[in-house]
Amino acid sequence: MGVRISTVGAVTVQRDGRSLPAGALDARRSRVVLVALALSPAGLGSRALAERVWDAPPSTWSAALRGTILALRSALDPIGLGGQELVRTTDQGWALAPDAAVDLLEARAAADRAETELAAGRAETALELATAARPRGDLLPGEDGEWLDEPRAQLAAVTERLLAIEGDAALELGRGPAAAAAARELLERNPLDERPQRTLMRALALSGDRAGAIHAFEEFRTVLAEQLGVDPGPATAAAYLEVLRSGASGGGTLPAPRATASTAGRTSSPASRLVLRRRGSSSCWA
DSSP states (O other): OOEEEEOBSSOEEEETTEEOOTTTTOSHHHHHHHHHHHTOTTOEEHHHHHHHHOSSOOTTHHHHHHHHHHHHHHHHGGGTOTTTTSEEEOSSEEEEOTTOEEHHHHHHHHHHHHHHHHHTTOHHHHHHHHHHHOOOSOBSTTOOOGGGHHHHHHHHHHHHHHHHHHHHHHHHTTOHHHHHHHHHHHHHHOTTOHHHHHHHHHHHHHTTOHHHHHHHHHHHHHHHHHHTSOOOOHHHHHHHHHHHHHOOSSTTOSOOOOOOOOOTTOOOOGGGOOOEEEETTEEEEO
16 A cells, blocks of 8 residues: 555555645644554544543543544545545444554665675665664654654653764764764763763764764763763773874774674773873873
């Protein structure tokens, strides 16, 4: 059927490349019903669906929900998805046609493929997959029902997976600015995560900004000390040593080892603890 539903950002439906007319899904209830069904491949019972539309379903919720379904089907009609084509009646309630693709579910599958490609040394393919699949935007902004907590957590998790792949793949390809951009976005989401911090340092040094890489480490070390009372872990310490030893003044002088799991929040051993001191304009281990 070639149907794709976007639940992140603007809620849209496409069929074989044709999109709904502007404003077709402006009605709040129609959007909520569509997204709720899109995120529930097995379908939803009438009561469960009503509880997503209304915090406290009114006494007339059954009739009101049927009216919402009719309105949604009418909105889908311009691209041939009205009636039972997309929103189907089931014994329990309603469900979407099983062959409809959903952006959030597609992103999770793309992350799996991209990680496989990166592990196999196909960084270019991994970067293309991750960049194309990464969701951009929020899930049903303006809605705050508890039923959205889990899919929003899934959205955050898959977005972070894809950003990490982008950073690792770009670094492996020698594309420092792209790797740095992905790492910075990850650090905005979790300032204590050591994996993107390592990517950022290597990316900056790869781009010729060795001083920026050192400064990034110093700032990160301060954040860990102030918020967790720990030093960066051994993997981050090793990445910092790479920067210090590289003397990078142009691209390509730093190695780009495959990223390991984050060590944020883990206290390093005394032997690997970092103490910076200034001697003129240089930084060194003490």
